[in-house]
Amino acid sequence: xxxxxxRFSAVLLCLVGIMGAGKIxxxxxxxxxxxxxxxxxxxxxxxLTASNERLQNYSDFPDIDGFQKRGTSSSSSTxxxxxxxxxxxxxxxxxxPSAQGTYSLKPFVMQVNGKSIxxxxxxxxxxxxxxxNQRNDPFKSFFDHDPMDNFxxxxxxxxxxxxxxxxFLSLSTDxxxxxxxxxxxxxxxxxxxxxxxxxxxxxxxxxQLGEILKELRPENCWxxxxxxxxxxGEPIEINGKRYTQYxxxxxxxxxxxxxxxxxxxxxxxxIKYKVAKNPSFFGRNKQxxxxxxxxxxxxxxxxxxxxxxxxxxxxxxxxxxxxxxxxQQLETGQSFxxxxxxxxxxxxxxxxxxxxxxDETFDFYDPNVTQNIxxxxxxxxxxxxxxxxxxxxxxxxxxxxxxxxxxFFNPKTEKYDTLTSNxxxxxxxxxxxxxxxQANDMGTFYDRLSTENNxxxxxxxxxxxxxxxxxxxxxxxxxxxxxxxxx
Numbered sequence: 001x002x003x004x005x006x007r008f009s010a011v012l013l014c015l016v017g018i019m020g021a022g023k024i025x026x027x028x029x030x031x032x033x034x035x036x037x038x039x040x041x042x043x044x045x046x047x048l049t050a051s052n053e054r055l056q057n058y059s060d061f062p063d064i065d066g067f068q069k070r071g072t073s074s075s076s077s078t079x080x081x082x083x084x085x086x087x088x089x090x091x092x093x094x095x096x097p098s099a100q101g102t103y104s105l106k107p108f109v110m111q112v113n114g115k116s117i118x119x120x121x122x123x124x125x126x127x128x129x130x131x132x133n134q135r136n137d138p139f140k141s142f143f144d145h146d147p148m149d150n151f152x153x154x155x156x157x158x159x160x161x162x163x164x165x166x167x168f169l170s171l172s173t174d175x176x177x178x179x180x181x182x183x184x185x186x187x188x189x190x191x192x193x194x195x196x197x198x199x200x201x202x203x204x205x206x207x208q209l210g211e212i213l214k215e216l217r218p219e220n221c222w223x224x225x226x227x228x229x230x231x232x233g234e235p236i237e238i239n240g241k242r243y244t245q246y247x248x249x250x251x252x253x254x255x256x257x258x259x260x261x262x263x264x265x266x267x268x269x270x271i272k273y274k275v276a277k278n279p280s281f282f283g284r285n286k287q288x289x290x291x292x293x294x295x296x297x298x299x300x301x302x303x304x305x306x307x308x309x310x311x312x313x314x315x316x317x318x319x320x321x322x323x324x325x326x327x328q329q330l331e332t333g334q335s336f337x338x339x340x341x342x343x344x345x346x347x348x349x350x351x352x353x354x355x356x357x358x359d360e361t362f363d364f365y366d367p368n369v370t371q372n373i374x375x376x377x378x379x380x381x382x383x384x385x386x387x388x389x390x391x392x393x394x395x396x397x398x399x400x401x402x403x404x405x406x407x408f409f410n411p412k413t414e415k416y417d418t419l420t421s422n423x424x425x426x427x428x429x430x431x432x433x434x435x436x437x438q439a440n441d442m443g444t445f446y447d448r449l450s451t452e453n454n455x456x457x458x459x460x461x462x463x464x465x466x467x468x469x470x471x472x473x474x475x476x477x478x479x480x481x482x483x484x485x486x487x
Contacts, residue, residue, distance in 0.1 A: 028050075029050050029051070029113065030051070030117070033122050034095075036123065039126070040100050040128060044095045044097065045092050045094055046092070047090050047092045048061075048090065048117075055113070057111075057113060057372040057383070057385070059368075060349070060369065061093040062105065062108040062110075066126075067095035068098060069094070069222075071094060071225055071251075072093050073225040073226075074090065074091045074092070074375060097124075097126040101125075102125050102126070103126065107121040111368065165198035166192070166195060166198070168191055168293060169191075169266075169293040169295045170191060171188050172189070173263075176300065178255060178300065179411050180255055180304055181346075181347065182346075183317070183346060183347065184253045184261065184300060186249075186251055186252075186263070187247055190246045190293070191244070193241060194243065199272070199273040199286060202270060203271045212249075213249065215264055218262060220256050220257055222350065231246055232246075254350070257302070259302060260300065261300040261302060262297075265295055266294070267295075268295075269291075270292070272290065273286040273289065274286065274289055275287075305409055310407055314407050316347070316409045316410075317344055317346020317411070318410055319345075321341065321406075321421075322383075325337075325400075325425070332395055333429065334391070336425075337387060338400070339386070339388070340367075340404055342385075342386075343383035343384075345380065348382040348383070348384055354404050357403055360394070363390060364389075368386075369386055371383065394432070399424050400421035401421045401422065405418055406420075
């Protein structure tokens with residue numbers, strides 16, 4: 001019986017501990033602006049952070065005069081401190097300055113998870129180019145240092161030999177050719193064979209990666225960076241041979257024009273150790289050396305979109321439509337809401353609002369826009385939602401497909417497609433067209449135009465009247481002058 005009580009008490013304590021550890025801190029959404037001063041070779045950033053809640057959707061980042069958007073990256077973290085669970089998810093937009101100078105970012109508001117988040121803006125000073133700071137390698141070496149290095153060591157008596165490594169650096173893409181605007185996944189990875197015997201270690205990877213990406217990133221592409229935070233080895237098989245892949249950069253690129261995407265050859269400097277020809281227990285058995293591994297240059301062909309009147313304006317991707325309507329039974333003069341939600345795979349940030357024509361039947365106002373971007377499984381997917389408010393002016397049954405259209409090019413089918421609404425609304429009540437006309441009344445002068453005689457008349461008969469009036473006025477002036485002179 002005592003054993004049962006003790007077990008029950010232990011279980012109860014565990015449950016209490018778990019419940020205590022599950023306390024979550026308050027939710028908070030914030031916007032963080034980059035530094036006030038940067039160099040012309042540096043990027044400036046705006047970071048959107050959601051603490052203790054998932055970043056479900058957000059509106060477009062603001063445009064800044066004198067800067068170009070270079071794409072977004074995302075990150076997330078979770079911490080448990082004293083039983084308190086805190087998590088955060090961030091999205092960062094990078095801006096590249098076009099020239100030196102002082103630029104102003106005006107106050108702006110972003111819609112995040114249905115909330116309005118305001119930033120007061122700032123002033124950004126862009127100076128001359130600056131030297132980039134070094135960063136620590138984000139992960140450990142493939143081989144740890146020998147703990148007996150330099151212990152009873154005499155390099156003069158030790159002969160070191162260079163062992164041929166079985167490793168290489170490679171840039172790969174998931175497609176050989178793409179259409180303008182079509183997504184292309186590019187990855188830069190270092191591969192080490194399972195049977196490699198040469199000790200290797202990354203050298204100053206943070207600094208090297210910054211310089212490599214300056215050369216590697218194509219200028220004619222929009223970039224969605226997968227933002228690799230932790231570099232871990234993953235087993236992979238190439239031509240029947242097993243390797244460990246260390247992916248150091250990955251991004252989805254969307255060509256902005258039909259120029260080929262050029263990836264130049266880039267070099268990664270590695271520490272490669274020579275090993276002692278006759279290793280000993282008390283002695284140095286490795287000698288540090290360096291070797292640079294180079295990737296092969298690569299070119300991806302970009303195909304222009306097929307002929308279409310809107311080919312320079314349409315989005316490219318595989319998209320579908322999800323729509324919401326506040327109600328199908330409407331009354332004239334009363335507002336309703338309609339959400340046109342585009343989702344799928346492609347450059348979500350580049351999606352433009354649909355073409356809307358309310359004609360004389362509806363009044364539609366500019367939409368509220370929210371977007372959600374997911375970067376995972378080597379793909380960029382998400383959604384962009386356009387929320388409209390409308391007011392019906394005429395009774396009747398209307399298909400919204402006649403008012404909302406969104407044209408895009410699907411690279412999978414290699415055809416243009418159109419997303420249209422399948423909603424039908426039933427409008428009752430009196431016509432509001434006349435009220436609209438009265439609200440725009442130009443006055444009684446214009447009301448009389450339709451009733452006045454528009455026959456042309458000659459003005460010759462009025463000439464003698466003008467002469468008589470002028471003579472009368474001159475006579476009055478003469479009489480007035482005589483009276484004043486006599487007085």
